[in-house]
Amino acid sequence: MLPLYRDAKYTDVPTGDKQDLFDAVKSDMRYSHELYGCYECGICVAACPSARFYDFSPRVFAQTMAREDIHTFYELLNDSVWDCSQCFSCTCCPRQNNPGGIITIMREVAVNTGLQSAKDALRAYSRIIYKVMSTGTQVSPDMLQPDFFPDWGPDVRDVSLNLDVWRRAIPPETLHTVEMAWDVSEKTKLELYMIWKLTGNLEMIESVDEGLFMILEEVMEELLDEHGYDIDDYDCIVGD
Amino acid sequence: MSEKRIMVIGGGPAGLEASRGIVELGYELVLVEHLEELGGSPISADYAALTPDMEDTGVAMARMVDAVVGNENADIRLSSSIASVEGSAPNFRVTVESGGESEVVEVGSIIVATGFKHFDPGRETQRYGYYEFDDVITLIDAERMLKGGGFVRPSTGEPPKTVCFIQCVGSRDRQIGNQWCSKVCCGVATKEAIEIKHLLPECRVIVFYIDMRVYGFWEDQLYWKAQEEHHVNFIRGIISEVTKRGDTVVVKGEDTTMGRPMEVPMDVVILSVGMEPSDGTLAMAEMLGLPLECHGWIETIDGALNTVQTPVDGVFVAGAAAGPADLEDSISMGGAAALKACSFVRRTSLPTI
Numbered sequence: 001m002l003p004l005y006r007d008a009k010y011t012d013v014p015t016g017d018k019q020d021l022f023d024a025v026k027s028d029m030r031y032s033h034e035l036y037g038c039y040e041c042g043i044c045v046a047a048c049p050s051a052r053f054y055d056f057s058p059r060v061f062a063q064t065m066a067r068e069d070i071h072t073f074y075e076l077l078n079d080s081v082w083d084c085s086q087c088f089s090c091t092c093c094p095r096q097n098n099p100g101g102i103i104t105i106m107r108e109v110a111v112n113t114g115l116q117s118a119k120d121a122l123r124a125y126s127r128i129i130y131k132v133m134s135t136g137t138q139v140s141p142d143m144l145q146p147d148f149f150p151d152w153g154p155d156v157r158d159v160s161l162n163l164d165v166w167r168r169a170i171p172p173e174t175l176h177t178v179e180m181a182w183d184v185s186e187k188t189k190l191e192l193y194m195i196w197k198l199t200g201n202l203e204m205i206e207s208v209d210e211g212l213f214m215i216l217e218e219v220m221e222e223l224l225d226e227h228g229y230d231i232d233d234y235d236c237i238v239g240d
Numbered sequence: 241m242s243e244k245r246i247m248v249i250g251g252g253p254a255g256l257e258a259s260r261g262i263v264e265l266g267y268e269l270v271l272v273e274h275l276e277e278l279g280g281s282p283i284s285a286d287y288a289a290l291t292p293d294m295e296d297t298g299v300a301m302a303r304m305v306d307a308v309v310g311n312e313n314a315d316i317r318l319s320s321s322i323a324s325v326e327g328s329a330p331n332f333r334v335t336v337e338s339g340g341e342s343e344v345v346e347v348g349s350i351i352v353a354t355g356f357k358h359f360d361p362g363r364e365t366q367r368y369g370y371y372e373f374d375d376v377i378t379l380i381d382a383e384r385m386l387k388g389g390g391f392v393r394p395s396t397g398e399p400p401k402t403v404c405f406i407q408c409v410g411s412r413d414r415q416i417g418n419q420w421c422s423k424v425c426c427g428v429a430t431k432e433a434i435e436i437k438h439l440l441p442e443c444r445v446i447v448f449y450i451d452m453r454v455y456g457f458w459e460d461q462l463y464w465k466a467q468e469e470h471h472v473n474f475i476r477g478i479i480s481e482v483t484k485r486g487d488t489v490v491v492k493g494e495d496t497t498m499g500r501p502m503e504v505p506m507d508v509v510i511l512s513v514g515m516e517p518s519d520g521t522l523a524m525a526e527m528l529g530l531p532l533e534c535h536g537w538i539e540t541i542d543g544a545l546n547t548v549q550t551p552v553d554g555v556f557v558a559g560a561a562a563g564p565a566d567l568e569d570s571i572s573m574g575g576a577a578a579l580k581a582c583s584f585v586r587r588t589s590l591p592t593i
Binding site for chain 1: 463464467468471473474475476497498
């Protein structure tokens with residue numbers, strides 16, 4: 001299929017494919033509690049921080065889903081579904097709808113089906129995903145590199161030069177880390193890796209960023225191997 | 241004793257409730273109905289079920305009729321009309337015509353419950369093609385079909401795949417001269433939408449509206465229910481015209497909350513026609529010298545604090561003769577009018593010292 005128009009952000013797909021994605025969102029067990037009926041009153045847009053800065057409207061999500069408009073749904077799934085900051089200010093809805101929750105489900109469907117928009121949106125986060133999934137902590141001291149934060153001024157450069165020394169100056173021993181935000185025990189990491197694996201999170205990563213998936217699998221496998229677990233043997237992990 | 245007799249003109253919900261009040265208070269009633277059957281518009285226009293609780297119209301109205309018919313104080317004149325009214329309260333002389341014969345009936349007080357008529361969508365404007373296209377019908381036509389237990393596309397007799405309602409037809413329109421909201425059409429359309437979805441779950445049903453006015457408990461009993469349980473779509477934007485493309489009618493309007501124009505083919509278009517004063521209401525107003533309020537309905541005194549008393553001594557109004565009214569309004573006004581009429585004849589018949 002060709003792009004919808006010359007500068008379209010995504011290519012069109014057959015209606016059946018859109019319907020499948022739409023049905024995947026609607027069949028999520030959370031869905032019936034995220035959307036009741038929409039007044040189209042706009043209170044969610046008024047409360048939405050993203051709506052102030054982007055061409056983004058939580059109302060349009062609720063409205064589109066309620067109207068079962070699969071073409072607009074597909075448009076949203078490929079574009080503005082990623083403009084939400086997931087702050088859930090939109091839950092002020094008088095009908096108790098949760099447009100942010102609809103977006104959560106839509107994003108999961110986009111990721112699970114390896115939609116290009118999901119790959120594009122998550123590319124910028126690959127370092128954070130790697131950190132979270134491999135260490136269980138998000139922003140680590142070694143991520144504070146001067147190249148990435150020029151607006152923080154010259155101090156970042158000085159600090160980053162002797163990062164381990166600065167970190168050792170912090171009293172709690174658990175913070176004497178550079179590659180992690182704090183010291184995460186091997187047991188915790190093992191549990192975390194099992195969770196990623198068993199909940200399908202690792203598979204999800206595979207569908208959006210294969211390179212990242214391979215690195216993560218290698219890191220996880222190494223630690224699991226060390227402790228006698230086989231990452232592909234569910235029974236071995238669950239049974240323990 | 242004639243000055244203690246009260247006449248109710250019109251045997252619809254308001255007139256029936258007024259009648260019940262009169263006979264239950266022990267006063268003599270003369271109920272005049274121009275049709276051959278009591279029950280008013282719900283019966284004569286074949287409503288399938290009442291809004292909002294969806295009770296079968298026949299069953300519900302029979303309950304009202306049974307409360308009056310057979311009462312020893314009730315003198316019911318069906319297929320009868322009022323030819324003239326002479327005198328003043330408490331000595332009205334009303335000429336009632338029935339089957340070519342006329343009779344003068346003396347009463348002490350009169351309750352006008354002559355109701356409304358449905359707006360004729362072809363009267364002022366042909367923009368919706370009511371008389372042009374078979375698949376453009378009104379709320380009443382739809383009621384009649386639903387009463388028959390089915391819902392089909394008139395041009396083919398097949399079940400429709402897409403149905404839409406166009407709200408505020410003949411209401412809220414300065415061009416037409418009807419500057420009022422008819423109160424019930426949002427609820428009735430929503431009720432019919434639910435009934436259609438019951439019969440045809442796969443049918444797409446859309447309501448095009450200006451404001452949804454499903455007030456009070458109708459909110460969740462009808463509006464939420466239609467949206468949440470039956471996935472009826474409500475789109476804010478009124479249709480500018482209905483045209484025909486091939487065998488299908490097409491509605492044209494703006495989806496205002498999405499900010500885009502639309503043209504949608506429809507199997508059936510239902511016009512949510514509003515209320516206008518009935519011919520009987522206008523005739524009674526003229527005959528009794530009742531002033532009309534600025535919209536053209538029978539005027540009452542003291543605004544919101546007195547919904548049934550007209551400026552003419554001894555004459556009261558109940559139901560949609562005084563303006564758009566739903567069933568609850570009509571029943572409440574019927575009871576209030578009965579009370580006021582009874583206290584009026586009681587007061588005027590007391591011996592003066």
